[in-house]
Amino acid sequence: MTTDDRSDEDLLQAHVAGDPEAFGLLFGRHADRLWAVALRTSRDPEEAADAVQDAMLSAFRRAQTFRGQSKVSTWLHRIVVNACLDRMRSRRARPTVSLPEQGVGQTLAEPRDLIEEHETRLTVRSALLQLPPEQRAAVVLVDLEGWTVEGAARVLDCPAGTVKSRCHRGRQRLAEILRNRGELPNVTEQSREPAVGETLRGGSA
């Protein structure tokens, strides 16, 4: 896998200089995180796979335009999120969740387990899909992926205040959705929401 000791920045520079392996190593290093963001931002795994591939090829070709004003990982995430948003804007909303594929010779899970897993994923993803794409991307980055508001702002290429606003509205909407599904009590008591820079899950990126 990715045993290369070079930094992300070094790998990108090596790629620009003509190293044929460097960009592949860079992708391998960040593949899981890029995939997680793409999958949670997109409407289904196929869309996410296409978005990641589009984004990586775009980054491959545009590597020489990277100015080093952010981390390479931030730059890669930005390209992936933009690819997801572009695809969502250009297609009709079609919320679906694919059941996991079973390979040849793979032990089949109990049908009931699959269904339960499917339903859980459907709940999370279908709720996220009800958010406008920009709100969804902000919530995915900050609340699911643990990016700071400032980091998410760099990925989304917008002010931190915009990220906070999108997260706030997204959380409100998600709370409404959960409440309508009976997964949240109908509380009237209101309290403060997370303070500036605070996330529901914490973490940093």
Add this chain to the structure above:
Amino acid sequence: MTQEQTPLSPEDQQALARFFESEPRPQIPPAVRRSVADAIAAEARNRGGEQEPRVVRVPRTWQRSYYVTAAASVAAVALVGLAVPLASDNRTGTGTTTAGGSVVECPELVPAASGHRYTEATMWQDTEHMRDGEGCAGHVAEPDDVVSSELSAPVAEAGPAAVRAVTGSGSAVAMPECVARLSLGSRISGVDIGSYSGHAAVVITAHRPEQVLVLDCDSNPPVVMAQRLERSIE
């Protein structure tokens, strides 16, 4: 901004936190990881000129516009009688297109057999993907893309997905729709107006399996003028 900024209650915050934690961070499936890695490796080989199609950046958009406009201008007069002569011999030719803002050269194309026609439209590739010189790059032909209202039974049974490209957007001129069938799962790396052996045409490139199709879109239904296929699409 008129939306009310109602704060979330602690109960709501806790419920949302549980909600977010109910789905662990997904790991990239091996097939997707491999697919993207393959695409990157192919791009790296293309960059080194080791494998076709070779991709060279076109620095200015007017060049793309020029290519497309020039190609469109001669298409109406150049292609009508071209398919049969090309199909009747075994010469190889080179297809060139400016897909994705890049010059793509596809050498050693073999003229298609006479009467080799593709008439079924099963996937709509919207022009949104072609804006800003992005072309149709990266789109995967897959069963989900089949639009049932446009799918004939024989094609559905045969299995191959298909691509219908409306070439031309932005500064490019509009061209007739062309239809081609590509192998299921192939990833389209370029669909654009280009040329084949000096004549205007639509060039479609795809990989896994490697495929290049050169279409004469002046004929109706479109005729495949030349092709290079790793695996038969029939």
